[in-house]
Amino acid sequence: MGSSFRYTNLLLFEAFESALKQLLDEDSNVLSWPKSKASLAHCLAGQLQLSLRKVLELSQDIANPNFFSLPGNIKVDIFVEGSDVLVHDRKNARLLAIVLGTDYLSKTQQDHLQALQNMGCQLVLGAAFLPQKEYILLYSPRQESLEYYHFNKVDGTTSLLKQKEVDAEADSLQLLLGIKERKKKKKRVKISQDQ
Numbered sequence: 001m002g003s004s005f006r007y008t009n010l011l012l013f014e015a016f017e018s019a020l021k022q023l024l025d026e027d028s029n030v031l032s033w034p035k036s037k038a039s040l041a042h043c044l045a046g047q048l049q050l051s052l053r054k055v056l057e058l059s060q061d062i063a064n065p066n067f068f069s070l071p072g073n074i075k076v077d078i079f080v081e082g083s084d085v086l087v088h089d090r091k092n093a094r095l096l097a098i099v100l101g102t103d104y105l106s107k108t109q110q111d112h113l114q115a116l117q118n119m120g121c122q123l124v125l126g127a128a129f130l131p132q133k134e135y136i137l138l139y140s141p142r143q144e145s146l147e148y149y150h151f152n153k154v155d156g157t158t159s160l161l162k163q164k165e166v167d168a169e170a171d172s173l174q175l176l177l178g179i180k181e182r183k184k185k186k187k188r189v190k191i192s193q194d195q
Contacts, residue, residue: 006071009123011055012087012096016125018051019044020136021156031102031129040100040129041078045085048096049076052087082116097121101128105139113141114166127151137161 023030027043030036052070053060061067068075073089080086087096097116099109105126117124126139138149138158148161 006056007074007087007095007122012123013125015048015051015055016096016098017151017156017158018054019047020127020151022047022051024153024156031131036102037084037100038078040102041084044098044100045076045078048085048087052076081119082112083121092120094119094121095123097124099124099126099139101126103130104128104137110139110141110146113139113146117141141166 023043027047030039030043033039049068049070050060052074053067056071058070059067070076072093074087074093074095075090077086077088077090078084080088081094081097083097084100085096085098086094088094094116099105099113099116101109105113105128109126113124113126124141128137128139130137134154135150135152138151140147140149142163145163145165147163149158150161151158
């Protein structure tokens with residue numbers, strides 16, 4: 001992994017928070033574009049490159065030929081290995097994987113966060129950019145749970161909202177899905193009888 005020992009989860013999260021704040025300050029109009037996920041990923045990746053250099057106390061000179069290289073040959077890419085933004089060395093080290101949404105992340109997307117963590121990503125985050133809300137909803141998978149955070153769009157602070165057990169959530173959703181299926185079947189039978 002080279003010098004990736006310098007990339008602690010705290011440092012990566014600090015860089016992520018800084019990148020979100022800069023994105024909102026400089027590129028928030030992207031959030032209003034239809035089907036903006038690719039543009040959003042691109043803008044966030046660019047801001048993340050800058051904020052990683054800042055938290056690592058590296059030169060901010062974009063004319064420097066090494067500007068797009070980080071210690072340990074780390075790169076910030078978009079749409080790689082199932083992530084919308086991935087900070088990695090393009091080999092084995094996956095430091096930060098980010099999944100983006102312009103609405104609440106679906107159950108499938110939340111499960112994908114867990115899968116990315118199981119693939120060996122050091123830090124995995126989901127970010128739901130909710131236009132009408134004063135916050136960005138962040139998702140962070142843990143071993144048997146999913147943590148939810150609010151990133152305040154105004155002051156750039158993050159606070160823990162809640163933590164949910166992954167297995168308990170899946171069981172309750174399966175129960176609800178079973179009930180809904182039965183109701184649908186009854187309605188279909190009723191419609192058939194009327195015809």
